[in-house]
Amino acid sequence: SQELEQSPQSLIVQEGKNLTINCTSSKTLYGLYWYKQKYGEGLIFLMMLQKGGEEKSHEKITAKLDEKKQQSSLHITASQPSHAGIYLCGADGTGTASKLTFGTGTRLQVTL
Amino acid sequence: DAGITQSPRHKVTETGTPVTLRCHQTENHRYMYWYRQDPGHGLRLIHYSYGVKDTDKGEVSDGYSVSRSKTEDFLLTLESATSSQTSVYFCAISRPGGKGRDSYEQYFGPGTRLTVT
Numbered sequence: 318s319q320e321l322e323q324s325p326q327s328l329i330v331q332e333g334k335n336l337t338i339n340c341t342s343s344k345t346l347y348g349l350y351w352y353k354q355k356y357g358e359g360l361i362f363l364m365m366l367q368k369g370g371e372e373k374s375h376e377k378i379t380a381k382l383d384e385k386k387q388q389s390s391l392h393i394t395a396s397q398p399s400h401a402g403i404y405l406c407g408a409d410g411t412g413t414a415s416k417l418t419f420g421t422g423t424r425l426q427v428t429l
Numbered sequence: 430d431a432g433i434t435q436s437p438r439h440k441v442t443e444t445g446t447p448v449t450l451r452c453h454q455t456e457n458h459r460y461m462y463w464y465r466q467d468p469g470h471g472l473r474l475i476h477y478s479y480g481v482k483d484t485d486k487g488e489v490s491d492g493y494s495v496s497r498s499k500t501e502d503f504l505l506t507l508e509s510a511t512s513s514q515t516s517v518y519f520c521a522i523s524r525p526g527g528k529g530r531d532s533y534e535q536y537f538g539p540g541t542r543l544t545v546t
Contacts, residue, residue: 318488321471350535359519360472360537405471407535416462416487417535419472 319344319410321420329426330396338423340406342387348409349389350417351380355402363391393425401427431536432456435520441544448507450541452520454500460523461503462535463487463495465516472519478503510545517542 320343330336340349348367352360364373369384377394393400403424407417432455442448452461462477464487474487476495484495492514496504507514520538 352537359539362534362536365534407472416474416477417472418474418488419464421469421471 319408319418321406321408321418323404323406323420323423325423326421327424327426329428331428332397333395336393336396336425338391338404338425340389340391340408340420342408342410344387344410346382346384346387346389346408347411349380349382350407350409351378351389351391352405352407353402354405354422360405396425396427398427398429401425431458431522431524433520433522433536433538435518435538435541437541438539439542441546442510443546444511445509448510448543448545450505450518450520450543452503452505452538454503454522456522456524457500458522458524459500460533461497462521462523463493463503463505464519464521464537465489465514466519466540467516475505475518507543510543512545515543515545 351363366382372381379392382389403422405422407419434453436451463475464472473489478484478497494506518541523533
């Protein structure tokens with residue numbers, strides 16, 4: 318079965334600083350999904366990457382997919398308190414987009 | 430917002446009792462999913478459906494059953510709840526993404542927090 322490892326597990330950054338979260342898969346990636354979750358709430362879809370080298374942005378959040386390395390990175394520029402939460406990556410390892418495997422998440426805190 | 434609602438949002442039940450959670454969608458998407466979220470395990474797929482009366486097992490299906498008699502509703506049943514089933518349960522749907530014929534995006538409901546005492 319496919320496994321996803323996220324790093325770091327938790328992160329505390331000062332407001333205005335940049336940060337990167339990584340998601341590495343044990344198997345080939347057919348699609349990589351990024352979500353954000355606030356404590357006690359549902360998952361908010363951020364973006365999906367399908368092709369190697371693909372890069373997408375959502376407001377100040379940019380994600381890239383490195384297919385050869387079976388890895389994706391999520392980069393936040395000039396972090397704000399509103400960016401705080403848990404970031405989850407999910408992988409489509411079958412190519413059918415029918416079942417996703419998720420990492421355990423990265424908890425981000427943004428201090429003033 | 431993908432028009433997904435879950436009910437109830439919170440439930441406390443006793444060990445051995447049956448429990449049914451409901452997921453309702455308003456956009457007639459074919460694929461629907463049930464996940465559970467636990468600390469240290471992330472999200473794990475329980476069951477999913479690819480159409481009315483068409484369902485399949487996920488990674489952690491033991492102790493759970495599902496039914497889908499209408500496109501808009503996907504029910505998750507715990508036949509005899511156990512304390513290990515205390516969790517947050519999320520329903521999700523897949524809908525076509527913006528690009529590519531095989532591009533699908535999964536959207537999640539608000540979750541149901543279930544406590545089995």
